[in-house]
Amino acid sequence: MPLGNEEIKIAQTIIAVALAFLSIALVMILFFYFSRKKIVQKEIEKRELEVNHQKELLHSVLVTQEAERKRIAQDLHDDISSKLNVVALHTHLLSTPDITDLERTEIMQQISDLTGKALENSRRIAHDLLPPVFERFGLHAGIEELVLEFNTSKTMQVTYTNSVKFDEAKNDKLLHVFRILQELLNNSLRHGKATQVQIIMTQQNDQIQLQYTDNGIGFEVHDSSKHRGLGLKNIESRVGILNGTFQVESQSGQGVQYNFNFSIV
Ligand SMILES: Nc1ncnc2c1ncn2[C@@H]1O[C@H](COP(=O)(O)OP(=O)(O)OP(=O)(O)O)[C@@H](O)[C@H]1O
Ligand SMILES: [Mg+2]
Known part of the structure; x- marks a missing residue:
């Protein structure tokens, strides 16, 4: 039995409404899919930034550690080793046979001055590394x-x-x-x-x-x-x-x- 005009119109409306719902659903699915992708992308970028920041901090810790080692090495070299070198030379001079009493006294005085300075410097270097008062009190x-x-x-x-x-x-x-x-x-x-x-x-x-x-x-x-x-x-x-x-x-x-x-x- 052929469909009447009225029924064709109802069928067309149902199809149109169904299509409209389908397209809305499709748009919504696409919208959620892309916004979710954007959120995930943002999350990844945030994590990458955090990781880079942590790397930067670690790098700065290592650089500081190296700079500190270099400074300590320089302090030891300039303020202690060089003085002990001169002390060793002077001590050697003391054992030479043709040395006068005056020269001996002068050399002994220099050895005493230099060891005093080396001692003072070693205390300063130790203090810079870790103040004793912090350690003790x-x-x-x-x-x-x-x-x-x-x-x-x-x-x-x-x-x-x-x-x-x-x-x-x-x-x-x-x-x-x-x-x-x-x-x-x-x-x-x-x-x-x-x-x-x-x-x-x-x-x-x-x-x-x-x-x-x-x-x-x-x-x-x-x-x-x-x-x-x-x-x-x-x-x-x-x-x-x-x-x-x-x-x-x-x-x-x-x-x-x-x-x-x-x-x-
Ligand atoms: N109290 C402050 N007053 C004015 N400027 C400051 C002060 N503290 C930091 N700054 C500025 O911030 C910069 C970074 O300081 P930071 O301590 O990180 O490095 P620095 O002191 O230059 O070098 P470093 O600490 O490695 O010897 C300084 O170079 C300075 O321009
Ligand atoms: Mg600084």
């Missing part, structure tokens, strides 16, 4: 000594307040805090030409807050072309080792402020 005493060293130079006045009781069993971790402060103070003096620095450490439960402020010339924190050194990268690695976080705020001419959070438990 902990972070608080170490920072106080560091602050005193800067304050006696009179170019920069550093105030330090600390209400945290450090656990000396954690000295290997606390050494990172000490090294961070060393770097910050050196930067404030060298780059910031600061005259005032404030260091405040407080504790809330197992969280330690460290606030560091200088009144120097500041710098554009987000201008990466200015971050040529290793100091700030090393600070970042050390904060990472301490499972901490930090923010730095600064603008040209307006000093620098760092806020660190560590959990040293």
